[in-house]
Amino acid sequence: MHTPYAVATASRDDSLDFSKAGCGNEGRGSAMAVVAAIATAVALFGTSSAGAQTRFDARATAAYVTVAGDTLYEVAQRYLTDTGGWRALALLNHVSAPRRLPAGMTLRLPLALLRRDSTPVSIVALSGLVTARMRGSSAGAGASPSVPLLAGRILGENDSISTGSDGFATLELDDGSYVSLAPNSRIMLSILRKMALTGIEDHVIELQRGEVSNEVTHAKRPEDRFEVRTPSIVAGVRGTRFRVNELPSMTAVEVLDGTVAVGTSAKAGQDKAAADSAASQFVSAGRGSATPNGGAVGVPQPLLAAPRLVDPGKVQDGKVVTFNIEPAPSAGGYRVQIARDADLLDLIRDARVQAPSATFSDVPDGTYFVRVSAIDAGGLEGLPRVYAFERRANELSASAAHRAGSHEYRFAWRASRADPATRFRLVLSRHRDLRDPIVDAVDLAESSLVVSDLPAGEYYWRALSEQYEGGRFYETIGPVHAFTLAK
Template structure:
């Protein structure tokens, strides 16, 4: 403090200009020295702040066309048309000047205009609804289009698939919540910018391969950001467990933490996937828990198989039996109207390798099956086509009163289709040595006479030919005892 008082007293004396300047300079140096010492002393007691590396500005090249002016270029390609002044300073071009073709200009990448795009709903099933901003939710209709700011919500067995402008698809599975955070395309470069915020459930994406370096497609969950440049992958977030599972079926996915050092860590457009904290390739996945590091890639379980892949689903319910898979703790079975699983209608997780979906209308469907590992990741899928064609077959038998004759009756549910029947009667449950085998029956009744006493086993087989295909339905093997 003595030093400060001395400087103050000296400063109050009137001195010639050059001497005053010298004194002021000396006082400044002394003060700076004192402040530097004090600062150095205090820095020993508080941590140094990390240096933030400044990001170099990015530019995009534009080659002029005949008659272009900065006004025209700014109006066409910049988000603010008045930024022609920025172009003038940056490129040293007078604003009013009409430029010949072939001049290469630099345009600031962060000032390029982005046009909003729309997503088209191509499939929806079950309870599914949407809302824009804070508006109330309303059900989807066939003509629904969604834009940036829309929210999507699905219930049990509720599914929605969106088609983006570039041909990519986004499917929201049952019990999911997804927001469209960004859906834009840069006017000059044509680069797409698509960001979706997943709050709950699972979203599966089939992303068209990027054609622009700055194309961006990201799924944000509360714990990770999954970014791609063209692939098929799934991201599932469980709010209860606070975990995000990423499974890559094709291509590669860059996975980064959603937040890092208290700031958004999502990669910027143009950042290569290899720069991500984890690069998850096809046939691998990762599981990340909230607050933890991004999970290491682990190999997905191999696809399981159906035990009867060619079976026609003609029973009261649609049932699938799977071949048990090694290391599987559960199985996931999904039914869709298309092979790509864009039009999902059922989704079930089962602990045993069999699933019963109840009744479904007649038609052609596709079932996708996958084995689930102990880490919660669904493995590689296998898709089978199957036909749902209900064919009910009821049969009964009873003795005729006052005789040793037995009457057998049957009927089918699809009676409008011409049907042939086969009747088999034997003394063993396997029916290998029949005592009656009739293959030429067209009616619904048969009487067998003069049967000796004993135990008998029988069945009826219905055969139909429709639309170029052969169908066969067996009744259960039944038995009766004929007393002496």
């Protein structure tokens, strides 16, 4: 009685032990022949993605259950890189009649021979100058020129994307992962593939300059791969959020969720597998590593805690948008980013500052989200905190002048946001903190007020505007002014 063949799943450790199929000692020789045949097929037919030949050995297979009418040639045509691979399938599966496959038969298809189809990448958000060079063309003669990108553009394997000093871009991969480029960054989409039959995803991003933030969909299969490579390191993940920043003297990896395996990049003449595994470090959530150029992978260390904003609910109504940060211990600087969405995929501003304050100009009215993080002395960016805020510009200018030949002082003000229903308030005091006001005039419809018979001395004052819009009350508080009234 014939013993059914064992089903081989997509596992690198699967051994082709034909003794389970009743082959005995002779089966071991057949197994060696199968491995040799598959290796030969890989060499002859190759694969459709760079570096894919080294990902799977000849013993890693996936199962396919035949249906009525299947032939080995059709299976090879449907799933393999080259139809000539049917010979390796016949040897591996002991098929003597490749044109007559019974329905319900489980075939083992080597992963190394399965077709790898290219997958698209779409631009889901961008701001500022973002360009692309198609199909990885170089800057040499006959190269494809860089072209400006627009949201919705579809890119593919070996395309390069660059951002200018004001440029931001977020790419969505076919599995729902996101890659966001910071200003002054460049990446190449080195590998974008999905394996036939198995659905195994293979994504490799080369960071050539600057920084990328990644939100990677959790891997569904052990063989799924998402890597970010720089000249110094290789960062591999299985579903996580992390940043990679290629700096002049080092590469920083900061993990916000999940775990990232960080290894050194292969050098000329060095075996890639050995380079990827040598001195590798696993960096878990809330930790980061700094790898010096040409050096060993940095030891993981804790990231700084997320800082807090001062008065985060304040409406940003001034000429510029300003965020003040509560100083964080051990911080050597701060990063402040503004986006149109809560996930900060659609970024529009990005600033690194030493002092705990950041200012942005030319931000249109609207609802935005700000992300703040602290940067340690070694250059690692810490954990972020996100706030929503409203931008509603309403600059309030004010002046005060003594009327010549009188004991009167005229206070005037103007709101940049025209609204006939605007009301103003004037507060005048002898104290810098405006306590115990001499004048506290409210609900003023006019843009000025005259105060008479002020005694000599120092005075402090400010104007405020009050507006209602969309059922909400808005108060714009002007700065404190001062003047001295001589005797």
